[in-house]
Amino acid sequence: MDIYHPSQDHLTGMEISFGGDVGRSMKGGQNYLVMETEAQGFAQWVPYPGQLYLQAFSHLASGANMVEYWHWHSIHNSAETYWKGLLSHDFEPNPTYEEAKTIGADFDRLSARLINLKKKNDVAILFSNEALTGFNSFSFGWGSRESYNDILRSLYDALYKINVGVDFVDPTSSNLDNYKLIVVPALYAAPDSLLTRLNRFVKNGGHVLYTFKTAFSDQNVKVHTAVQPAIINEACGISYNQFTTPEHVGLKDDPFHVGKDNTVNTFMELITPKTAKVLAYYDHPVWGKYAAITQNNYGKGLATYIGCLTSEAINEKVIENVVKAAGLWGTDQELKYPLVAKSGVNQYGKNIRYYFNYSASPSSFIYPHKAGKELLSNTEISGKSKIDIGAWGVKIVEEK
Amino acid sequence: MDIYHPSQDHLTGMEISFGGDVGRSMKGGQNYLVMETEAQGFAQWVPYPGQLYLQAFSHLASGANMVEYWHWHSIHNSAETYWKGLLSHDFEPNPTYEEAKTIGADFDRLSARLINLKKKNDVAILFSNEALTGFNSFSFGWGSRESYNDILRSLYDALYKINVGVDFVDPTSSNLDNYKLIVVPALYAAPDSLLTRLNRFVKNGGHVLYTFKTAFSDQNVKVHTAVQPAIINEACGISYNQFTTPEHVGLKDDPFHVGKDNTVNTFMELITPKTAKVLAYYDHPVWGKYAAITQNNYGKGLATYIGCLTSEAINEKVIENVVKAAGLWGTDQELKYPLVAKSGVNQYGKNIRYYFNYSASPSSFIYPHKAGKELLSNTEISGKSKIDIGAWGVKIVEEK
């Protein structure tokens, strides 16, 4: 795959993680090759010291077995003249190239312990190309520019920020039962069979987080003629048949304690709970009687439903809620972005613990896992020890 | 006709009134049918409680004999999937549908007293499709986006806000003499015969309010080769041959007492009065010697000329001035928007008095007309009695 992303002060690692999780999942959990990623790239992408190194090991932490740059040297003609390679047009060493050399040396030294990383995740995001195409044909109405991927990414990013590893599944996946929590953004177009399967997943003890616009139409983008959200209303314990555009709308009594971020925007479904518990009502003189976010016990499982676009802060609180409810809150979740934790099992059967500091400020953290060796510095790490991590820094612990 | 308009916090009734006045006038004062108007409509149009009812009776108050929604139920495929009907896609009752049922019931009960409403207005707006096409070809110059209808609506809306009922006339109308005041926005392209007729209308005792850009070109959009405004300069007692774009321009000494709204924008003619009284000069170091708004006695009538785009507040003050000068200021003009008054004569020859509260705040007013019966509540109303009117409320009095 090719992965390009913002850099400098805007480098987050999210696109590296997202691209890797999608690619790995599409290969059924196998490792993948990064065929292209940015070297110097565009003028606004020239990496700060440490960033190219951080990016390279972030690819490995998501399961990449190779990192290849576009391209070796900058080209001297044509449209991609300013899509710059490791070398500038002058073929001379430069800071980006010098850093790439250290990446190569460390890959050479450590690859045996780092490649073929196997990852086992308890959380999956259910994506659908039919839903993407269907939703994007309408978005939230004429003139609306939000896309399916904006909604999906808002949930993915919230999981990334609390270090919850995810796989991706799609309507053809037969492995839903491998997961404890499935996140379902805007599954606008879906066959009844998939929705029924998701109901059964919950009934059998699974957790699902849905957003608005899920189950609105069938796989042919024909809107359901029954109560919304179609079929999954059974697991969600809610219904709605009207939706509107929020103006000056928040969540009543700021239930997630997010202060000025207590906002709803762009789209809101006017939800009536049946059996669901209401996590948040709208705060609005007319729409205040409707639910915005609900949660429902169904069978042995739990179905959570977000009925509106919210601020990033609210999204993150809801994600935290469902991760905790699914019993998936661990020590790595206490380390919050910009400290990023990734893990997997290497080809020797050892746990590999990656820690990344996606920030220009040096930081430190209490290493929460079993004792091991920090591979880059080749130093022993005991459990519960403090690890210092520099600006845009990387630490890799192989557990004993 | 079809009438669609903003809703929720942006509902004003102006488009309903405007569409109705145009349609009724185009039919020579006959009643008309609303073939389409919004039910739930787009997400941002879902009506607040009371709004659908308010809208329906507002159509009747302008002379509609029917209100039909687009459409009965929301459609399940294609481009208008989100142009929602009275019923949502689920065919189940919903708040909009429930409110529509009350409209149907009240129409059924009261139609005999409400349909075939006859309206007699003393004010007409002269519109012209030739002027629209001609003006819009140039607007105020390259890059300018203002359109003829923006100018026409700014005057219409100001009349609406003080409850002055209007008809529309056009260059083919032979009934100008039925009116006491004719408002003429940007009559950019007009034959000499029409301008001469308007001069005669004033000379014979009529009142006319003109704006800038009137009479600039003939009916073939050929600019006049004589002093501007062509021909009507005689009735207006002014001339100009330069115009410019205001920057930091207001009206000298804030003659209309509108404070921060004392602004001129986009376009200004540099007017020299001949016999006209100057209602406002420009406030600008260079253009301050020119008149912005003038008024001239001509024969037995009065011609007022607005030479520039002004704020809404100034517009409303000028409209108030000309309505008063024409002797048309009555008790309904004391009830200002968001209280809207409409009236007409029903098929029993009785005066029907509509009062609408285009606001989310309940209000009250002293009913200024003869005693009668409030039809919706079937209660007697005496003259000068206080009437309470709820949020988005409607009252209809049939005079005795």
Place this chain on the structure above:
Amino acid sequence: MDIYHPSQDHLTGMEISFGGDVGRSMKGGQNYLVMETEAQGFAQWVPYPGQLYLQAFSHLASGANMVEYWHWHSIHNSAETYWKGLLSHDFEPNPTYEEAKTIGADFDRLSARLINLKKKNDVAILFSNEALTGFNSFSFGWGSRESYNDILRSLYDALYKINVGVDFVDPTSSNLDNYKLIVVPALYAAPDSLLTRLNRFVKNGGHVLYTFKTAFSDQNVKVHTAVQPAIINEACGISYNQFTTPEHVGLKDDPFHVGKDNTVNTFMELITPKTAKVLAYYDHPVWGKYAAITQNNYGKGLATYIGCLTSEAINEKVIENVVKAAGLWGTDQELKYPLVAKSGVNQYGKNIRYYFNYSASPSSFIYPHKAGKELLSNTEISGKSKIDIGAWGVKIVEEK
């Protein structure tokens, strides 16, 4: 040539001066005819009193031998209906026309002393249509909208504001040695021969001011494969092989004392000085070790290099620096914009000194040259005398 420009509060004279300098230079220093310039023009161009007169004599001061208006009378049909002439559509006198009459009368009276003005400038701007086409194909990267002429104008305008007369030269010009200072904006595409010639110009004692992006590619827009800036790095004593997009970047320690204008935007080269003196470093946590603006003695001359887009204020300070370094700072440079000074030699061999007040505020200045006669008022002027100049005023002294 045709010269159109902003007017009213936005009138600066820059476009008149720029157009004149380009046109005169393209004719090898001969005088030129202004075939079209604005009379009333668009609505936003209607001249304030005095402006048309000021503009007319500004054309002469740059070497025009004629000023002709588009057009005599405003036209009554078609696309240019609102491109207004000296007369409005009514063919009647108006303030613009009345002022044009005074211009004609003064041209008639004074032409013999004013036409055929010869100008001798020590500063040239090197422009290149190849560089323009090459640079504009890429600008600063996809999505960037800055053009070659924006960069050229920023330097031209800074020279204009300190009354430094300039000629224009291009890659075919054989007269570079006539100049003491050559300003070279964004000479993106250039043959090696031109760059070598510029090196030789400096070596022989000339001064050059370069900006970023100069010498990046050859005349076929093939990027050089050697160190940047190619070839001229020898005279400039610098090199770079990375460049980026500034965010929150200024110049370290505000070296030009411009306060809040101490900003860098859009593009910055990461320059390493070899022999050059650094006039300014970047102020940024990562890029702070790189130079932004440098100056290098090379042979008997001096090469200054601006590596980034800066504020107008910084640009003006750098221009002031290089003008002073070239020994070109004179008494007219102490009169700063909006007081504009232009000069030349008339056909009687006398120095003509123009002074323009491009401002709505009357001003005064100490006339810094030899005694002469102010031609418009026909009054004697002694050296060092105070001259009052009105809003948008003109003074013309013919030295004795």
